Amino acid sequence: xxxxxxxxxxxxxxxxxxxxxxxxxxxxxxxxxxxxxxxxxxxxxxxxxxxxxxxxxxxxxxxxxxxxxxxxxxxxxxxxxxxxxxxxxxxxxxxxxxxxxxxxxxxxxxxxxxxxxxxxxxxxxxxxxxxxxxxxxxxxxxxxxxxxxxxxxxxxxxxxxxxxxxxxxxxxxxxxxxxxxxxxxxxxxxxxxxxxxxxxxxxxxxxxxxxxxxxxxxxxxxxxxxxxxxxxxxxxxxxxxxxxxxxxxxxxx
Amino acid sequence: xxxxxxxxxxxxxxxxxxxxxxxxxxxxxxxxxxxxxxxxxxxxxxxxxxxxxxxxxxxxxxxxxxxxxxxxxxxxxxxxxxxxxxxxxxxxxxxxxxxxxxxxxxxxxxxxxxxxxxxxxxxxxxxxxxxxxxxxxxxxxxxxxxxxxxxxxxxxxxxxxxxxxxxxxxxxxxxxxxxxxxxxxxxxxxxxxxxxxxxxxxxxxxxxxxxxxxxxxxxxxxxxxxxxxxxxxxxxxxxxxxxxxxxxxxxxxxxxxxxxxxxxxxxxxxxxxxxxxxxxxxxxxxxxxxxxxxxxxxxxxxxxxxxxxxxxxxxxxxxxxxxxxxxxxxxxxxxxxxxxxxxxxxxxxxxxxxxxxxxxxxxxxxxxxxxxxxxxxxxxxxxxxxxxxxxxxxxxxxxxxxxxxxxxxxxxxxxxxxxxxxxxxxxxxxxxxxxxxxxxxxxxxxxxxxxxxxxxxxxxxxxxxxxxxxxxxxxxxxxxxxxxxxxxxxxxxxxxxxxxxxxxxxxxxxxxxxxxxxxxxxxxxxxxxxxxxxxxxxxxxxxxxxxxxxxxxxxxxxxxxxxxxxxxxxxxxxxxxxxxxxxxxxxxxxxxxxxxxxxxxxxxxxxxxxxxxxxxxxxxxxxxxxxxxxxxxxxxxxxxxxxxxxxxxxxxxxxxxxxx
Numbered sequence: 011x012x013x014x015x016x017x018x019x020x021x022x023x024x025x026x027x028x029x030x031x032x033x034x035x036x037x038x039x040x041x042x043x044x045x046x047x048x049x050x051x052x053x054x055x056x057x058x059x060x061x062x063x064x065x066x067x068x069x070x071x072x073x074x075x076x077x078x079x080x081x082x083x084x085x086x087x088x089x090x091x092x093x094x095x096x097x098x099x100x101x102x103x104x105x106x107x108x109x110x111x112x113x114x115x116x117x118x119x120x121x122x123x124x125x126x127x128x129x130x131x132x133x134x135x136x137x138x139x140x141x142x143x144x145x146x147x148x149x150x151x152x153x154x155x156x157x158x159x160x161x162x163x164x165x166x167x168x169x170x171x172x173x174x175x176x177x178x179x180x181x182x183x184x185x186x187x188x189x190x191x192x193x194x195x196x197x198x199x200x201x202x203x204x205x206x207x208x209x210x211x212x213x214x215x216x217x218x219x220x221x222x223x224x225x226x227x228x229x230x231x232x233x234x235x236x237x238x239x240x241x242x243x244x245x246x247x248x249x250x251x252x253x254x255x256x257x258x259x260x261x262x263x
Numbered sequence: 264x265x266x267x268x269x270x271x272x273x274x275x276x277x278x279x280x281x282x283x284x285x286x287x288x289x290x291x292x293x294x295x296x297x298x299x300x301x302x303x304x305x306x307x308x309x310x311x312x313x314x315x316x317x318x319x320x321x322x323x324x325x326x327x328x329x330x331x332x333x334x335x336x337x338x339x340x341x342x343x344x345x346x347x348x349x350x351x352x353x354x355x356x357x358x359x360x361x362x363x364x365x366x367x368x369x370x371x372x373x374x375x376x377x378x379x380x381x382x383x384x385x386x387x388x389x390x391x392x393x394x395x396x397x398x399x400x401x402x403x404x405x406x407x408x409x410x411x412x413x414x415x416x417x418x419x420x421x422x423x424x425x426x427x428x429x430x431x432x433x434x435x436x437x438x439x440x441x442x443x444x445x446x447x448x449x450x451x452x453x454x455x456x457x458x459x460x461x462x463x464x465x466x467x468x469x470x471x472x473x474x475x476x477x478x479x480x481x482x483x484x485x486x487x488x489x490x491x492x493x494x495x496x497x498x499x500x501x502x503x504x505x506x507x508x509x510x511x512x513x514x515x516x517x518x519x520x521x522x523x524x525x526x527x528x529x530x531x532x533x534x535x536x537x538x539x540x541x542x543x544x545x546x547x548x549x550x551x552x553x554x555x556x557x558x559x560x561x562x563x564x565x566x567x568x569x570x571x572x573x574x575x576x577x578x579x580x581x582x583x584x585x586x587x588x589x590x591x592x593x594x595x596x597x598x599x600x601x602x603x604x605x606x607x608x609x610x611x612x613x614x615x616x617x618x619x620x621x622x623x624x625x626x627x628x629x630x631x632x633x634x635x636x637x638x639x640x641x642x643x644x645x646x647x648x649x650x651x652x653x654x655x656x657x658x659x660x661x662x663x664x665x666x667x668x669x670x671x672x673x674x675x676x677x678x679x680x681x682x683x684x685x686x687x688x689x690x691x692x693x694x695x696x697x698x699x700x701x702x703x704x705x706x707x708x709x710x711x712x713x714x715x716x717x718x719x720x721x722x723x724x725x726x727x728x729x730x731x732x733x734x735x736x737x738x739x740x741x742x743x744x745x746x747x748x749x750x751x752x753x754x755x756x757x758x759x760x761x762x763x764x765x766x767x768x769x770x771x772x773x774x775x776x777x778x779x780x781x782x783x784x785x786x787x788x789x790x791x792x793x794x795x796x797x798x799x800x801x802x803x804x805x806x807x808x809x810x811x812x813x814x815x816x817x818x819x820x821x822x823x824x825x826x827x828x829x830x831x832x833x834x835x836x837x838x839x840x841x842x843x844x845x846x847x848x849x850x851x852x853x854x855x856x857x858x859x860x861x862x863x864x865x866x867x868x869x870x871x872x873x874x875x876x877x878x879x880x881x882x883x884x885x886x887x888x889x890x891x892x893x894x895x896x897x898x899x900x901x902x903x904x905x906x907x908x909x910x911x912x913x914x915x916x917x918x919x920x921x922x923x
Contacts, residue, residue, distance in 0.1 A: 066843055066923065087847040094845025105840040109545035113534035118841075121538045122850050130535065147534075166844070 014040040019072035034229040043204040047217040050226035056210045064176040098167030102179035104159040106151045113147040157188025177209040193219040218246035287821045291332045292383025297391035303413035324807045335818035401802035469523030472515025479509035483880040518555035542854020561819045565870025568815035570877045575808040581886025582797035590790040591712040592750030614754035618659040625694040632686035651725045653732035674709035676723040696738035717785045820907040827911040831918040838922035863908040
């Protein structure tokens with residue numbers, strides 16, 4: 011069953027004279043329980059695509075449907091509610107509020123949606139166990155490491171049991187060890203909780219955790235790879251070779 | 264690109280951030296200049312010639328005004344420079360020397376300042392007439408005010424503002440020279456406290472802050488309470504203690520108590536925060552370190568301004584009541600003098616009511632009526648001569664009072680004297696008429712004023728049964744200083760002008776002739792004359808204090824607004840995060856409203872509380888009406904603060920809208 015459907019998505023920035031077409035008619039479908047990676051060189055439109063799909067940005071043309079609901083019909087308030095209840099977000103720069111403790115950051119979405127405290131607590135307990143951040147719940151973001159911050163951010167994204175989790179370069183600011191730990195956690199959550207995850211990354215290692223990887227080039231889908239039964243190592247090699255075909259400037263880090 | 268083009272470019276770009284500063288600057292220059300012009304306006308000078316203190320008061324006020332404006336401009340300038348630190352860093356990064364950057368920013372400031380000063384002076388010149396009219400209205404002087412240009416005022420203002428400009432530029436140079444390139448880029452973050460845990464020290468200091476304020480308030484209620492306070496002899500020391508504990512308490516309150524209270528509330532939620540906690544409580548808590556000083560200053564200035572304005576308004580407001588105490592009737596004739604006045608009133612066909620009083624005196628010791636703790640006070644050595652009238656005379660004014668034999672009551676005992684030396688009814692005292700001692704029982708203490716203060720000399724009045732009054736008269740062998748009073752009230756308010764004219768034409772008959780024993784002379788004034796004198800003195804006071812209060816209000820309000828602008832910019836990132844994860848604009852604004860209520864409300868409420876207790880402790884020194892003047896001034900302040908809060912919310916709205 012398709013959780014996320016994108017049809018003929020176009021995105022144009024700028025006014026008529028200086029218009030720049032960033033997305034040139036993208037079609038895609040994401041099924042429930044998938045862990046989809048989006049890769050591509052800088053300027054290929056990865057982040058723009060993600061922003062359009064997750065309702066932070068509007069497509070110039072085309073339709074985005076999540077769980078069969080088209081995003082274009084929503085007003086600001088309804089859209090915010092939809093994001094809060096159906097979607098989860100993990101960003102490169104963590105996006106934690108410095109003035110809140112880890113626990114408060116994770117429970118942030120519930121500060122407006124009403125949920126019984128006991129339910130929230132039990133979800134919190136399960137997630138922090140999975141992500142291994144029980145010990146830092148009462149610390150402030152500036153007291154914990156980057157990896158812990160990103161796992162906190164992941165916990166916040168997952169606490170509402172969203173239909174779909176969007177991750178924008180979640181490992182971008184992490185060292186390789188923390189990055190691996192986070193990705194392993196995401197993979198685990200993807201499998202154990204059948205959470206659907208969509209992740210933008212330029213890191214082939216990160217992409218190799220996915221079940222499917224889309225390659226973007228100049229605003230269009232260039233190709234896609236399925237992991238299938240391959241080991242992570244094999245999938246990683248396959249991603250690397252696709253990247254080199256895509257262009258020598260594949261690494262923009 | 265030339266330097267001047269760069270300057271104008273960046274000014275155009277910054278205009279949005281600057282415009283409130285710009286308007287505030289114009290407004291303060293307007294205020295200053297019109298105030299200075301006003302002093303030199305010939306009509307005003309003429310009107311104020313009578314009052315010698317006027318020019319001294321004006322001078323003092325204008326210095327305070329300059330001082331406020333200097334503080335304000337320096338503060339605002341610092342705030343804006345901090346926000347532009349990135350821009351300054353960028354200029355240096357592309358290879359400009361610090362000297363060049365200083366010149367660039369200085370040039371920009373000079374242009375801004377000169378434009379603001381010129382605009383302010385033009386507006387100030389025209390508005391000075393408005394203010395002059397307001398002043399003369401307050402003084403109840405009918406006079407046409409001409410717009411007058413004063414070279415003296417211009418010279419004085421130009422000198423002051425030039426000095427201010429030099430100070431601003433020195434501040435710029437100092438700010439730019441002092442900082443390194445690296446710290447320039449992170450200047451906006453430096454002001455914030457790194458998020459820290461709350462220690463025991465915090466809690467203790469927070470508690471001490473609250474206690475100090477409470478102590479100051481409690482002490483202020485007993486400042487003039489002779490019965491409870493042993494510190495009456497050390498009045499100044501006592502005042503200093505109150506002032507010190509309140510000021511220190513206010514600072515500790517903002518620095519520690521606010522975080523303490525908020526942290527307690529928040530800790531109780533165990534991680535399950537509401538949107539207002541996220542957007543108001545926690546950011547405020549973590550900003551208290553950098554905001555404590557300015558919030559303290561603003562709170563104290565607000566308290567000071569409201570307090571002073573209220574006291575001067577009380578004086579003005581009480582001008583009539585005070586005049587009624589000096590001259591309880593519209594016109595008073597003593598010792599049967601000036602009966603020609605009544606004849607002339609009759610001739611002119613003016614209707615009036617007449618009350619006549621026979622006056623005797625007794626010697627009594629007020630000591631017998633004060634509470635036990637004051638019995639030993641040296642204030643009450645010996646007897647004092649006190650006027651007495653009969654009950655039937657008293658009933659001309661107040662009908663419902665009754666007395667039994669031997670009973671008496673004391674009246675004309677109110678305001679300052681009643682506050683400082685409270686006396687109690689329900690006791691028997693002995694009064695002396697001549698050589699005879701007469702015991703009387705005091706049934707009550709009243710506040711009615713009936714006799715001219717030339718008769719009473721400020722002492723209270725004893726009212727006794729008619730029979731007893733006659734007995735006193737018989738026993739008094741010495742002739743009375745003043746033995747009778749005729750009180751005249753006009754029936755129609757419209758006749759006042761005519762009556763005043765007659766009364767003033769009889770000036771030579773108004774010198775009160777006392778009996779031969781007394782050599783001093785008194786001139787009786789009509790109620791209207793006394794009231795006008797009061798109005799002239801207090802009208803000027805209220806005008807000057809209102810002017811200063813306005814300046815205080817403007818500066819404190821703007822500073823709060825500027826701070827909120829800066830905070831909004833710093834929190835843009837948080838709003839971005841929240842909107843991404845699904846907070847709607849309306850949700851975020853809910854939190855922002857709460858934050859504004861705190862930011863504007865708390866300094867306002869605490870400032871008002873401070874002024875309330877300050878005014879409460881000694882308002883009766885200034886007049887006889889507390890509630891109305893206090894409420895009027897407070898409501899005025901609240902309304903104007905609300906305007907600033909609304910402006911600030913508008914700014915936040917823009918930031919939230921643009922954050923995603």
